[in-house]
Amino acid sequence: MKFENKVAVITGAGSGIGKKTALLLAREGAKIILVGRTQSKLETAAKEINEVCDNNSAVTFATDITKEGEVKVLSDFLKSKYGSIDVLINNAGSSGSASILELDLEDWQAIQSVNVTGVFLVSKHLSKLMINAPEKTDRAIVNIASLSGHKAGAKIPHYSTAKAGVIHFTKALAAELASYGIRVNSVSPGFTETPLTEEGLRNDSFVKAIERHTALRRVGDPTEIANVIAFAASSEASYMTGTDLLVDGGWLIT
Ligand SMILES: NC(=O)c1ccc[n+]([C@@H]2O[C@H](COP(=O)([O-])OP(=O)(O)OC[C@H]3O[C@@H](n4cnc5c(N)ncnc54)[C@H](OP(=O)(O)O)[C@@H]3O)[C@@H](O)[C@H]2O)c1
Numbered sequence: 001m002k003f004e005n006k007v008a009v010i011t012g013a014g015s016g017i018g019k020k021t022a023l024l025l026a027r028e029g030a031k032i033i034l035v036g037r038t039q040s041k042l043e044t045a046a047k048e049i050n051e052v053c054d055n056n057s058a059v060t061f062a063t064d065i066t067k068e069g070e071v072k073v074l075s076d077f078l079k080s081k082y083g084s085i086d087v088l089i090n091n092a093g094s095s096g097s098a099s100i101l102e103l104d105l106e107d108w109q110a111i112q113s114v115n116v117t118g119v120f121l122v123s124k125h126l127s128k129l130m131i132n133a134p135e136k137t138d139r140a141i142v143n144i145a146s147l148s149g150h151k152a153g154a155k156i157p158h159y160s161t162a163k164a165g166v167i168h169f170t171k172a173l174a175a176e177l178a179s180y181g182i183r184v185n186s187v188s189p190g191f192t193e194t195p196l197t198e199e200g201l202r203n204d205s206f207v208k209a210i211e212r213h214t215a216l217r218r219v220g221d222p223t224e225i226a227n228v229i230a231f232a233a234s235s236e237a238s239y240m241t242g243t244d245l246l247v248d249g250g251w252l253i254t
Pocket of ligand 1: 015036039041063064065094118144195196
């Protein structure tokens with residue numbers, strides 16, 4: 001199994017892409033720590049994972065990744081329970097909709113806070129646990145960026161900016177952690193069916209516009225993104241660091 005004896009932390013694991021990634025890694029033998037703000041969502045996800053993976057591998061830890069104090073508590077918990085971690089998936093994120101001329105500073109900052117500052121805080125505190133791992137086996141961080149980090153989308157200037165930041169933060173972190181043998185990459189999903197896009201995808205003309213702009217002519221399934229995240233986190237990607245994997249169904253080539 002690809003993640004046997006590995007300890008993997010996944011933020012935003014209570015729904016969507018994070019939940020699918022948690023399931024995939026658990027199926028491949030990882031012990032999973034599901035992180036997010038809503039304990040009930042995390043518990044439901046853990047129960048679903050533990051039902052299909054008989055090693056009772058999923059545990060939950062409610063944390064708001066924008067609050068450094070809470071991230072430190074998460075880090076202390078991981079250190080006392082597992083000693084070190086092998087895989088970190090920085091997946092938590094959220095979006096909003098506004099034009100620049102109408103965007104409040106508070107909303108701008110909230111989107112930067114969860115999508116990019118949260119990735120910084122979790123990486124800073126949890127990569128120390130990876131550095132101090134007693135066995136220096138392949139360890140990896142995967143940050144979830146977005147197609148919007150490559151191409152600015154209408155009415156999501158705050159989100160596009162934050163996700164472009166995630167792509168560049170990934171490269172900076174990869175350069176810094178390479179000497180410890182820790183790989184860092186990002187995955188940039190295109191339009192994917194999750195709670196984040198649920199409302200928009202109820203609108204037929206929005207779905208048709210996505211289909212028109214996507215070479216593969218359809219919205220993505222979260223498992224199709226999780227597969228690529230799992231690859232980047234696995235030893236199969238052992239010579240890959242500091243890069244971004246675009247999984248957009250061919251949006252940027254149309
Ligand atoms: N779906 C797409 O089309 C798409 C496209 C490109 C990129 N992405 C990216 O993919 C990632 C996963 O999104 P998704 O589509 O799977 O949406 P999702 O189901 O809404 O997942 C996002 C998760 O992040 C958690 N979260 C939000 N704020 C948090 C915070 N401050 N602290 C901790 N956890 C927090 C949420 O749980 P709580 O609210 O309970 O905390 C939620 O479970 C995000 O980074 C998103 O930007 C998605």
